[in-house]
Amino acid sequence: MSEFIPGQNTPTAALSQNEQDAKSGSGLAIAAFVTSLATLFLTAGFFSFIGSILGHISLSKLKKAGSDQNRGLAVSGVIIGWVSTAFAWLFLIGFLVLLAGIASTTDSSFWDDLVNEFDSNYNSY
Numbered sequence: 001m002s003e004f005i006p007g008q009n010t011p012t013a014a015l016s017q018n019e020q021d022a023k024s025g026s027g028l029a030i031a032a033f034v035t036s037l038a039t040l041f042l043t044a045g046f047f048s049f050i051g052s053i054l055g056h057i058s059l060s061k062l063k064k065a066g067s068d069q070n071r072g073l074a075v076s077g078v079i080i081g082w083v084s085t086a087f088a089w090l091f092l093i094g095f096l097v098l099l100a101g102i103a104s105t106t107d108s109s110f111w112d113d114l115v116n117e118f119d120s121n122y123n124s125y
């Protein structure tokens with residue numbers, strides 16, 4: 001019967017390069033999925049591309065190792081990352097265009113009156 005003795009190292013077999021790639025690719029796949037989802041909610045999707053980059057690296061390592069372990073997480077991390085980043089930036093651009101449209105249709109005399117009011121009340125020395 002073998003017992004665990006603290007301080008005594010048990011010998012472990014070294015992993016081959018393919019096994020190392022599969023293991024690191026699998027971990028990166030999980031990281032890609034989690035990062036894409038977390039940045040989707042924490043940054044409204046603006047930085048979800050980070051999860052996509054991790055997903056691409058993971059897919060590359062998994063393909064090189066010939067492994068399919070957690071490949072679905074890597075693919076979903078890539079898709080969630082790029083789609084949410086695209087939607088976030090499109091929303092921002094649309095919002096800025098909307099603001100520019102509102103500003104251009106506003107009567108210019110309103111702004112002139114506002115500036116004159118500000119000057120007469122706050123710039124008297």
